[in-house]
Amino acid sequence: MCATQGGSVIDYVLGDPELSQEYIIRGITRNLDSAKARQLKAKVEVVQDDVLDRRSLETALNGVHTIFAMTTPTLGADGFDIEYNSGKRIADVAVEQGAQYVIFSTLPAVREIAGGKYTKVIYFDAKAKVEQYMRGLPTKSAFYCPGSFMENFHQSVLAPRRAPDGKGFITWHVSPQTKFPLLAVVDDSGKFVGSILAEPDKYEGKKFCAATALYILGSIAAIMSKVSRKTIVYKQISPEGFKESLSSIPFAGEIFTEGFNYYEEFGYFGPDTKGLVSWAAENARGSTLDL
Incomplete structure (x- = not known):
């Protein structure tokens, strides 16, 4: 249900000789008139749905056998519950509606993994709780758990900041040795979800902690410098300075400060992050983008 992840899955299925014959795709969007929805209509059936409107959701999922779904984060005091x-x-x-299989885009349970130390990373914990709920339902399920999006290092508020001399700085508050499992979400989401679609019984109940590999922040800056041919360095700043850099977005400072602290201390996917990433990469349906 997310344009980025869902679009990757749709493109992968349509381009796969086996999956394209097995699955008839129905795309679901909140806005049928958006540019992305219009592009999608050229490829597959597209229907409107607002997950806050149960009736429209019932219509959208009527007759569907397998669902790939995700939820959109809501920043705010009630963001977790929403x-x-x-x-x-x-x-x-x-x-x-009789669906036989649900593939849900989840995230790690930060509060649980950290033993209650970090409580502000609500968009991770909300998805983790949905995953837990789905595991108790009669419908079969499997889970796609994406790492940190490579695209966010270029397009989000976390992208490098430019100095007047053109040099770029990634200014976060954690050690440059902090490891991030990076994922090219547009190119590679479909390869992980495609594995589940190709062998649903094999992967029932399994979770793909999806990433190409683990990269330390210092190396990420060096890779970005090489690719962009512009100097980009990692500069560690204080937690207070990092929060202030995100002050224009309500709640973002607390969420990302705690989230990055959690990555540094416990690992993005928890203590066995390295093993989980290796398993997912080995089971992906195709090679992932290598930096």
Whole structure:
């Protein structure tokens, strides 16, 4: 249900000789008139749905056998409840409409893995709770758990900041040795979800902690310099300075400060991050983008 992840899955299935014959795709979007929706209509059937509207969700999922779904983060005091309830609603309606299999885009349970130390990373914990709920339903399920998007280093508020002399700085508060499991979400999401679609029984109940590999922040800056041919360096700043850099977005400072602290201390996917990433990469349906 997300244009980026869902679009990757759609393109992968349409381009795969086996999956394209096995699956008839229905794309679901909140806005049928958006540019991305119009592009999607040229490829597959597209229907409108708002996950907050149960009736439209029932219509969108009517007659569907297999669902790839995700929830959209909501920043705010009630963000956890809004996202969790959206995911729960998708799961409940999927069961009611007779869906046989749900693939859910989840994230690690930060609060649980950290033993309650970090509580602000609500968009991770909300998805993790939806995953837990889905595992208790009669419908079969599997899970796609993406790492840190490579695209975010270019397009989001976390992208390098430019100095007047043209030099770029990634200015975060954690050590340059902090490891991030990087994923080219547009190019590679479909390869992980495609494995589940190709062998649903084999991967029932399994979770793909999806990434190409683990990269330290210092190396990420060096890779970006090489590719862009512009100097980019990693500069560690104080937690207070990092929060201030995100002050224009409500709640973002607390969420990302705690989130990056969690990555540094416990690993993005938890203590066995390296092993989980290796398993997912080995089971992906095709080679992932290598930096």
